[in-house]
Amino acid sequence: MISLIIPATWPMWLTLAVACGLLLGLAFRVAATDLLVLSSLAILVLVQDLTGNPSLPTPLDAAAGFGNKGLVTIALLFAVVTGLEMTGGTELATGWLLGGAKGLRSALIRMLIPVAALSGFLNNTPVVAALLPVVHDLAKRINVSPSRLLLPLSYAAILGGMCTLMGTSTNLLVRDLYIGKQHEFGELWFFAPAIAGIPATVLGLAYMIFASKWLLPERKPAVSVSDDPQKYTVEMQVDPTGPMVGRTIQQAGLRALPGLYVAEIQRADGRIEPAKPDQRIYGDDILILVGALDSVVDLRKLRGLITPDDQTRKLEVPAWRRTLVEAVVSPRCSLIGKTIREGKFRSNYNAAVVAVARGGSRLQGKIGDVRIRPGDVLLLEASPSFLHRQRGLSDFYLVSTVERGEVRRHEKAGIAIAITLAMVTCAALDIVSILTAALVACIAMIAFRCCTTGEARRSLDWSVLIVIGAAIGIGNAMNQSGAAGAIAGVLLASASSSPLGTLAAVFIATVICTELVTNSAAAAIMFPIAWSAAMGLGMSPEPFVVAIMIAASASFMTPFGYQTNTMVYGVGGYELRDYVVFGFPLSLLVFATSMVTLSWYYGIGF
Incomplete structure (x- = not known):
């Protein structure tokens, strides 16, 4: 192993440089997305191997992302969705609602409202996965590019997930961290995030319904049917x-x-x-x-x-x-x-x-x-x-x-829908984990011939899985090197002692961490910082905890801050600037709505 004499903070700066380089590479389409993300992770692992610095990810740390439960669950959900698609189950379940769409605005209204409602009680990843083929067919029927519908689909699922404690895995993580603190503030109410989540969702859906036509590009294939x-x-x-x-x-x-x-x-x-x-x-x-x-x-x-x-x-x-x-x-x-x-x-x-x-x-x-x-x-x-x-x-x-x-196999559509509903119900009621539910559903789809083993294998989008697995490794590196914490600390210091200013700084810092890493990592990084800030101000930590829940899910400006954003990135033919142009106004809208509702509900002043 080679020992290099470099200042103690150099791993943080290296990680930041790699993250910025990745963003630039994605923005200018230097290479395929999966290659760029893998290359970024490889740089960090190579430097760690050469220097032995504990602030950078080891090869074992890098590989851990590809064994992540969420990644394995997404892979299984591809097969489950294939069973729905090959039997026409998705069309049967959604056709009564989406079949009447006459144009882009009508399609958005019929799609976004139920997606947001479902995502409040179900994990939003399978909701988006199940609707991807349906949205493609819908776009073809109303003669618009899928790029006008897929990113709003992802954003609606994210917004809906903000509204309950079980809407996203991030909210459940923050809830567990909150319970882990032995304190006198009591339990979080199931609908605690809804204080800010529901108003943000209503305004966010309205924004997407009216702005999608102007801010999302019409990316048509080179050859049309x-x-x-x-x-x-x-x-x-x-x-x-x-x-x-x-x-x-x-x-x-x-x-x-x-x-x-x-x-x-x-x-x-x-x-x-x-x-x-x-x-x-x-x-x-x-x-x-x-x-x-x-x-x-x-x-x-x-x-x-x-x-x-x-x-x-x-x-x-x-x-x-x-x-x-x-x-x-x-x-x-x-x-x-x-x-x-x-x-x-x-x-x-x-x-x-x-x-x-x-x-x-x-x-x-x-x-x-x-x-x-x-x-x-x-x-x-x-x-x-x-x-x-x-x-x-x-x-x-x-x-x-x-x-x-x-x-x-239309005769199998009812079976495919029943398998999917059973999977969602068992996961939603916490009877089994979503990974277990997806695994059993995948096997059931093949056993009942809703799809074949070959079709299930072919359904795997390896580029999506590689991007998510490598992004988890980069997220861990941001945490491990102290880069994400340093960014959050600077923002908090700038807020001085203002309660509302500190709350805003917590929200903004969490959003930045979410865009740079993953939502769960951002929540884990920001929770102790926000708790300390609340204690220092002599306030209840609950508004800060709710702000983290909302902000950690409010990933609208990059394709890898949230899993559903990554899922639609390639199939929609998007570029990084599409997320920035369409997502930045939505981020501002969610931020402003959250600050107004949280300050009013909890009586937070300047």
């Missing part, structure tokens, strides 16, 4: 027992998918009618739709639509093993000149034709009557083995699976 020149013709039958019966095409959401339209409706009595937005659809109607591939895949997520004659149910492969496959008809295909019905795909290939594309033109008539030509692109529902069998034959070429083309 509506730009796809290849149009598929697809037939779907209205399930007579489904939710679409009696609705108009508009009400059923069939005009909301971009790059897709209903061309004709074939009634049960054989009549064919041109489709209009206000036209009602009934059980057993056959809808002939034309659209791009992604829209056809999304169409199959909608409840109430089935394959005509339900051919897919006759396949000799269970639904949970099937996937969507694109296959281009070869000139040597034995089916050329035959109609799709005559081709007997089920008996010949153990597959069902879902849609047909022939260049950019719409095919006339029913799919079963379309005569197969060389170059036709068929969208098939088949087993994974179809790919291996056909690649060695001459009937098709360019056979490939469709991304996000896993077949939905």
Whole structure:
């Protein structure tokens, strides 16, 4: 080990420099987020290994973040959410509310209010995790970028969690620290944080509903589904027992998918009618739709639509093993000149034709009557083995699976929702820990075939997990080196002896620590400082404790101060400046609201 003669405070300055460098790297997109965070942690660990300084994280300390209970819980929740997504459970549970959204503001109102309410009683991480795929589909339906919805989703969950002692793990941590102090001030009321939390949440939701359109960027993908020149013709039958019966095409959401339209409706009595937005659809109607591939895949997520004659149910492969496959008809295909019905795909290939594309033109008539030509692109529902069998034959070429083309198991939706509710209830009532609940729910999703083991594995977003694990290590380094404590001490000293000024300094210092590290670490750092400040002023520590609860959750200006912010960072395509531009006004709003409500309720003066 190399011994270096450097002033005693150098680990603090090194940690601060690494944290600032990380922020700059994220701001300017120097490299991938997970690489930047890992590199920052590696610098601190390398220096500790070379110098042996105890104020920096050891390799064991750095690795501890990746074994954190919260990180493991998030990984398990990805699999739980996959079970909901693959069965259409999330759409079933939220469709009644989000299905009526007509635009961005309507979608925000319908999404943010229930998310904030749920997060007051449930851990906000699984709430956000469960709604990520739903919000993506919602954004597609109302034709806006997901970036307009995902960051408000995270912020609403954070705001709702401020309102009760069990809303976040941070509040529970602070409560435990408060109880650990043997004092005469008594227990904290379950709704103690609501004194500031509820007004801050109401104003914060109003701000996001009205400001999202102006302050959040419209980050659209480089290629939109509506730009796809290849149009598929697809037939779907209205399930007579489904939710679409009696609705108009508009009400059923069939005009909301971009790059897709209903061309004709074939009634049960054989009549064919041109489709209009206000036209009602009934059980057993056959809808002939034309659209791009992604829209056809999304169409199959909608409840109430089935394959005509339900051919897919006759396949000799269970639904949970099937996937969507694109296959281009070869000139040597034995089916050329035959109609799709005559081709007997089920008996010949153990597959069902879902849609047909022939260049950019719409095919006339029913799919079963379309005569197969060389170059036709068929969208098939088949087993994974179809790919291996056909690649060695001459009937098709360019056979490939469709991304996000896993077949939905709608019949399992009720089971997936029941598993999720059981998980949330057990965790919320503290019957078991959220980690245990998530672990059991993950296994149950696979056991009941709501998702497969492969789908659960593929659902893991490793970049998110790496960022969170490494960020925990950096947070510990901020605490261990004294950097976070030094920042907090400077702010408190500037408040002099003013009670309200000291309360404000505690709040601001906690927010800064939260943005630099994690919310739990910030709360742990600031609690003893705030307690000492309250005792020095001869005041009850309760308002300072509540201020820490609110401020430790009020992470709106960086993507790694709070787990839900990190979860939406990559999938929303955000940049660091998006958090600053959209989050800074919200931080000021929460700060001002908290100071006014806490000073009024506890009678704190200048």
